[in-house]
Amino acid sequence: MDSSFEQKKPDASYVGDVMKMSKLGKLLNYASLVKKQTGKSYFQQLSEIARLSSHERHLGIEEYYELGVFDDKSYSGRQKFDCVGWKASYEIDKNLNHDYWRATANDKVLNYALLQHYGFPIPDTFATYSPNRRCIGSELSLNSEKDLEDFLLHSLQFPVFIKPIHGSFGRGTYSLISYDAPLRCFIDVRGEKVFFADLLESCLTRQYRGMLFQKCLQPHEEVQAMIGSTTSCVRIIVAMTKEGPKIHMAFWKMARAHNITDNFCMGESGNLLAWVNKNTGSIERIVSGLWPNGTEVPRHPDTQQELLGKNLPDWQQATSMCLSAAVHFPGLKLQHWDIAFCRQGPVLMELNTEADLGVPQFLGRTPFLDATIKELLVNT
16 A cells, blocks of 8 residues: 555644644634724733733733633723732642641541531531541441442432542532433433443542432522522632631532533533622622633523522521631631532532632632732731
8 A cells, every 4th residue: 555645643743733823823813802892902912911921920811811801891900910810820729728728628528527517517428438438427338349339229319419529520420310220220310321330430430539429409499490400509719817717709600400510611511600799699790601702691591580680598697607617727718618509508518729710700800819818828
């Protein structure tokens, strides 16, 4: 065969050049869109990008566009220098949250055990799979693969929400409603099949370090009327100041009916984000994604309910509970609490660190860095 007709694998340098060209094309398109939208010339954009990227916060070129920092109506003058992207998010988290405290947030068994000890409402975990025999409290303890297999086949209660002890971004989570024994598969809330072998393999994934099996929460009636029956948490960001914990920002991660979790994934999941007034619990802005593809959404696409101006129920109770819980984690100066608004009242779903701070900044059209955060950074 003539070797000239053989398919050759492109070398790494070629692939890299193609990716660079693709990125350059995207950025040129962004610049053109901004010029049309704001009248800001290419030179003005480039000058602004240069100043922001060389600043101590190191805002990236894509972040300048996708987080809407180019918009002078949202960020005027010096405010742009208080905007953060992923690099600054990492540095802020690194400076404010001590490494030896991270396990109290990221390890769900430890976090739930602490919260339960202090009397805060948490999801009802009825079984924990842990090869190291760890558990939150008095739930069923599954310690071996055989224990886990027997439990999944014969004792699993429905509906059930399953999530890893160590996990993020919704990976390894399941929301199951039934089991089809002849097919050896589970059915999830979307009506999709989850085969037993696949679920077992996921539960045994080493990096998850075990699994939690929890009763599904029932949304507050007002929440269900607004967005449906999905469990969609409000993220409350708390700054641990010298005067005590203070709510910095709040936003609602609205899950769509076709998704198991409320993760936003920069808009790729199809879920929505809503900016919440931290004082009143009022919904002030809803987006489907980042600029330029994201749009502002006045009503929920599944329920068709108008959402702007609506108030979350039990807001003062939720924020008071969040602030009370925050004091038990003093080594985490910047805390990200996920709270579910349920029929029995607000429930603390989990505590997070290492969050992307640019997303709530974009949502609220306000720089993440304010006097409170700056003071924390100076004094830590």
